[in-house]
Structure formats: C-alpha cells, structure tokens
Amino acid sequence: MLGITQALGQQLALLVPGGLTLHVTTETTAETRTTRNVIAETPGGDADRVIVIGAHLDSVSRGPGINDNGSGSATILEVAETFASQARDTRNKLRFMWFSAEEQGLVGSTRYVNSLTQAQKDQIELMLNFDMIGSPNFVRFVYDGDNSAFPVGTGVQAGPPGSGTIEKVFVDYFNGVGLANEPTPFSGRSDYGPFITAVPGIPAGGLFTGAEGIKTAAQVAAYGGTAGQQYDPCYHLACDTYANNSNTALDQMSDAVAHTVLLFSKRNFAKDPLATP
DSSP states (O other), X not given: OOOOOHHHHHHHHHHOTTOOOOOOOOOOOOOOOOOOOEEEEOSSSEEEEEEEEEEEOOOOTTSOOIIXXXXXXXXHHHHHHHHHHHTOOOSEEEEEEEESOSTTTSXXXXXXXHHSOHHHHHHEEEEEEEOOOOOXXXXXXXXXXXXXXXXXXXXXXXXXXXXXXXXXXXXXXXXXXXOOOEEEOOOSOSTTHHHHTXXXXXXXXXXXXXXXXXXXXXXXXXXXXXXXXXXXXXXXXXXXXXXXXXXXXXXXXXXHHHHHHXXXXXXXXXXXXXXXX
C-alpha cells in the first residue's frame, strides 16, 4: 500500500482545485526479517496472576521515534528498574514487555498472544499499554475501558470485562492529583489490540497523549497548548526527536503509570482490585 500524507493531499488540492492525476514511482524491498520482543518479569509474585506492562520498541523508518514510542518504552523500563532495585514484594507477577514491529502491524504483540496456550492466557490478569505519552501538544487520554464514551462500532473495539476498572484507576489517580483527563477509544492501533481480541478477551487499559488528532479549543482550556494543531505535529516524521517530547506530559503520565503498576502488583484483580490488599 502506498499513500501520501493528509497535509500533502490538502496542499495539492489547493494548488489544483479541479483535480489532478499523480504518477508515483517507488523503490521497495521485500524480504523476511527477524525481530524480537524483549520480556522481563519479577522473580516473585503469583505466576497464575500476571500483570503485563507493555510498550513498543520500534519506530517508523523515517523518524527516530522519541515520542512514538521512546516515551512509553523508557517509562516502563524505569518502573521495571525501580521494582528490581528496591526488591519490592509483589502479590502478582509483573511481566514487562517491549514489543517489536508494532509499526508493521502489531507484529510482536500479535505473535506473542497467538503463541500462548489457553492456560497461559488465563494466567494474565490484565494488560497495561503505554504508547506515546510525551506528545508536545498533549491531552491526558485514558483508554475507554467500559466503552461509555465510545460505543462499540466502526473503528472502536470492546474493552473486555475488567477494562473499565483499569480505566477507573487511571481516572481516579488523575482526579486525585488535580489533573484533567479524558477518554480515548480502543481503536486497536497499539499493542493492547491482540489482548482485547483474544478469546476470551484479556482486560486492558493504558494511557496516550495523542498523535495526528487535532486539539480543540476546549482541550486547550483544560491542558494548555495550541488549538487546531496535531497533538504530536511530528507524528511518524523525522522531527520526532528529543526536542519533540513534552517533559511535562511525560512526567505526569509516568507518575500515573508507576501508581497503577504498583496498585495492580498488590491487588486481587479478579475479586476486588480496588480493595485494600
């Protein structure tokens, strides 16, 4: 499949209002490559109650991918290192996963979920996904686990039972520290996709600060930033460098990540995840 960006299409439409025909030439290479997921888990914790914390390692070929998805990958690495260095006791086993080839169609996460036996799938209590959490024109998005804001339909997938609880943990955290937040749909665009479409579906949740979507005036009032511009103007572009990352967004979102991972490391998710452990 070959296409052009929306921005370029709009420019061409303005140049030639009556329409035009484009001839595109491309040089491509078709080959088989090997790619690997990176998995690390706590030595302790109940192996029948696994919490998967995931982010993808790769970027698109045209950009370094500092926000997409260095932001998520670095965040869960920091959380994993904290658990390792402090030798924290966990009720549940934590499985930190850095998925490969997400940009090529969720290859790494799909291969992982499909490789599991039903018994291994049943051991996974929930999946937390963090993909793009440092967007410069950010909004604090939380995946709509209970499908209350985005009913299931075209382009929206259902959050399996339990996903609403995960959403509530994130929302309660942000509300507790006085930070605005809003839901974003399960669109299947990131590595949570194969988990929520597994049979039966694995509860999932996570955070996102926006990609090519356009920030509204109402969102500017809540979060600051610039209305009418993309949440990440460098989404999938060469300018997705360190200069593209919002340290404010990354700091706030990573605190929410750490809080949620710590909570679920100690809770009996199947019974009452929000009760005192």
